[in-house]
Amino acid sequence: MAKVKLMDIAIARSGDKGDGSNVGIKARTPELYQFLKETLTTEKVKQHFSEICFGDVTRYELDNLNALNFILEDSLGGGGTETLIMDAQGKVHSLALLFMEVDVPDHLLA
Amino acid sequence: MSDKTVLIANGQGFWGDSLLGPKRLVEEGPLDYLTLDYLAEVTMSIMQKQRLRNPEAGYATDFVSMLKEILPTCQQKGIKVIANAGGVNPQGCLKAIKAVVKELGLTGIKIGIVEGDDILDQIPELIKSGEAFNNLDTGESVDKILDRLSSANVYIGAKPIADALDQGADIVVTGRATDPSVVLAPLIHEFGWSMDDYDRLAAGTVMGHILECGAQCTGGNYCDWKSVPDFARIGYPIVEVKEDGTFTVTKHDNTGGLVNIDTVTSQLLYELGDPKGYLGPDCQTDFTTIQLAQDGENRVKVWGIKGSAPTPTYKVSMSYENGYKIVGQLTYTGPDAVAKAELAAQILFDRVALYGTPIPEEDRFVEIFGTNVCYKGIVKQSEEPAEVLLRVGAKSADKNLLNLLGREVAPLITSGPVGVTGFAAGRPRPTEIVGYWPALIDKTKVTTTVTVEEV
Structure with missing residues (x-):
């Protein structure tokens, strides 16, 4: 097992969805995607964003793209058009997710 | 093929x-x-x-x-x-x-x-004909915003x-x-x-x-x-x-x-x-x-x-007037950059209150850049940043109240804590908050027209 940040094994992009954001994350290999699918639960993501996301977290799977899509409700301080926060559209929620540390089996990193 | x-x-x-x-x-x-x-x-x-x-x-x-x-x-x-x-x-x-x-x-x-x-002018008759225009995200009734509606487009x-x-x-x-x-x-x-x-x-x-x-x-x-x-x-x-x-x-x-x-x-x-x-x-x-x-x-x-x-429905994008917002910016440098920025924000709200009307706690806004605002709770923040950017503001239905706040940002430079700079952007002004209201409409109620003209 090796402790790595998600940014070492995945890429991501995020944007606004009403008063929340979506964070799409794509694994760098199909094997790492299977690992992410097992590891990256909605609970884990909700916990990771505990000081940013105050609503529900929903997860969708896109096996065809080796990608997961998370919806983070109530994560923009009131919504894209009303909020005063700098990251009004959740543009960097993608990188925020990639800061998460996970234990990855060594053979997946070879 | x-x-x-x-x-x-x-x-x-x-x-x-x-x-x-x-x-x-x-x-x-x-x-x-x-x-x-x-x-x-x-x-x-x-x-x-x-x-x-x-x-x-x-x-x-x-x-x-x-x-x-x-x-x-x-x-x-x-x-x-x-x-x-x-x-x-x-x-x-x-x-x-x-x-x-x-x-x-x-x-x-x-x-x-x-x-x-563009169905803004037709909204009253469309409602009469049975269209609800409830908020697609929250389910709320359109009555809440009808008198403040500023656009409606299919x-x-x-x-x-x-x-x-x-x-x-x-x-x-x-x-x-x-x-x-x-x-x-x-x-x-x-x-x-x-x-x-x-x-x-x-x-x-x-x-x-x-x-x-x-x-x-x-x-x-x-x-x-x-x-x-x-x-x-x-x-x-x-x-x-x-x-x-x-x-x-x-x-x-x-x-x-x-x-x-x-x-x-x-x-x-x-x-x-x-x-x-x-x-x-x-x-x-x-x-x-x-x-x-x-x-x-x-x-x-x-x-x-x-x-x-x-x-069988089209999505409708509606917007409505939802009060005003203002944000001002000042840079504070260390030592104690964060503490000074926090104090400056407090002084600002206290001074606005001295004019007569305090801005309610829940309408105030303070964001201190340099303390991991974008990665809050995710990336450990540095113990003592040498400089921070204070973003301070509020939301209100009262534009004049926000104007007072805007006027009191620059005076903090000479009448607040030391280590402040960066007011080049000038006095902040209140801007309108545009509320977004997504809804649905029966496709049969929408007529599109096409015209082609040669020039």
């Missing part, structure tokens, strides 16, 4: 995108259709206000000045232009385009205008745009058409795709989704940014489309940026909800059916897309 390939590009992904995109796209390589996407939720409301002040305004003026630059090349090469630049005044946009055509001394240019998306589909192209239009301008519609429409026109051929319509929708943010699928906003060559000359995206709906995402040769499976996937994931049910006016698209493969340098092949019948 015909061997014909249709080339469609997006040259501007939003109102304010670089003018270099469309200019270079029409000049640097082959192209059949240039599409431009201008309208975000807030945009319509801004345009509605502009039109109230000036009946000639209320459309994307950037589009017209951009056209002036590219129209001679487009006419010479036969490149058609499609844009949702009409805002709340497509006829005003038409008038401005005509003036540009005349100014350039061009003739024989056909301009198509698609209207019918997201219309590709068919009326395709009709304008069928009538020979060289330029098509719409109001609030969906972003993918401007890409799907030329394919319906070129290949004669049927409006119940949902797999093909879904393929066109996916193309639109990939293209709609311009260079965001050719290396812009991409995690592996160090691998992106020549950002300054980044190529804007092009799809090469076959009759069967399979397509290749690419960019012109000798441009910067890159197109690979990861750059395309990143954009597919952008602003995505439930991937199995991507709703559009013309079909529903299943994003879990999309297949991607690298097909040479800067070429990604896309196929396998499945669609299904659309819902």
Whole structure:
């Protein structure tokens, strides 16, 4: 097992969805995607964003793209058009997710 | 099956995108259709206000000045232009385009205008006829905002745009058409795709989704940014489309940026909800059916897309006036930069209260950059940042109250804690908050019109 940040094994992009954001994350290999699918639960993501996301977290799977899509409700301080926060559209929620540390089996990193 | 390939590009992904995109796209390589996407939720409301002040305004003026630059090349090469630049005044946009055509001394240019998306004036009668316009996200009743409504536009589909192209239009301008519609429409026109051929319509929708943010699928906003060559000359995206709906995402040769499976996937994931049910006016698209493969340098092949019948409703984007907001900025330096910034914010709110009316706690806003605002609770913050940026402000229905706050920001420099600088931006002013209200409307209640006029 090796402790790595998600940014070492995945890429991501995020944007606004009403008063929340979506964070799409794509694994760098199909094997790492299977690992992410097992590891990256909605609970884990909700916990990771505990000081940013105050609503529900929903997860969708896109096996065809080796990608997961998370919806983070109530994560923009009131919504894209009303909020005063700098990251009004959740543009960097993608990188925020990639800061998460996970234990990855060594053979997946070879 | 015909061997014909249709080339469609997006040259501007939003109102304010670089003018270099469309200019270079029409000049640097082959192209059949240039599409431009201008309208975000807030945009319509801004345009509605502009039109109230000036009946000639209320459309994307950037589009017209951009056209002036590219129209001679487009006419010479036969490149058609499609844009949702009409805002709340497509006829005003038409008038401005005509003036540009005349100014350039061009003739024989056909301009198509698609209207019918703007239903602001019809809202009362539509409600009487049974349309609820409840908030799609929260379920709330529209009564709550009816007296503050500032715009209401239906997201219309590709068919009326395709009709304008069928009538020979060289330029098509719409109001609030969906972003993918401007890409799907030329394919319906070129290949004669049927409006119940949902797999093909879904393929066109996916193309639109990939293209709609311009260079965001050719290396812009991409995690592996160090691998992106020549950002300054980044190529804007092009799809090469076959009759069967399979397509290749690419960019012109000798441009910067890159197109690979990861750059395309990143954009597919952008602003995505439930991937199995991507709703559009013309079909529903299943994003879990999309297949991607690298097909040479800067070429990604896309196929396998499945669609299904659309819902009987269109989405409506409504906006309403929801008070005012203000944010001011000051820079505080250490030692104790954070403590001083926090104190300055408190002094500011206390001083506003001295005028008579305190701003309620819940309407106040303080954000101190340098303390990991964007990664709150995720990245450990440094113990003692040497400098921080204080963003301080409030929301209120009372514009004058916010003006007081705006006036009291600069005085903090001489009458607050030491170590403050950076007031170059001047006094902050309150701006209107535009509330966003998504809703649905029965498709049978919406009538779109298409006119094509030769100049």
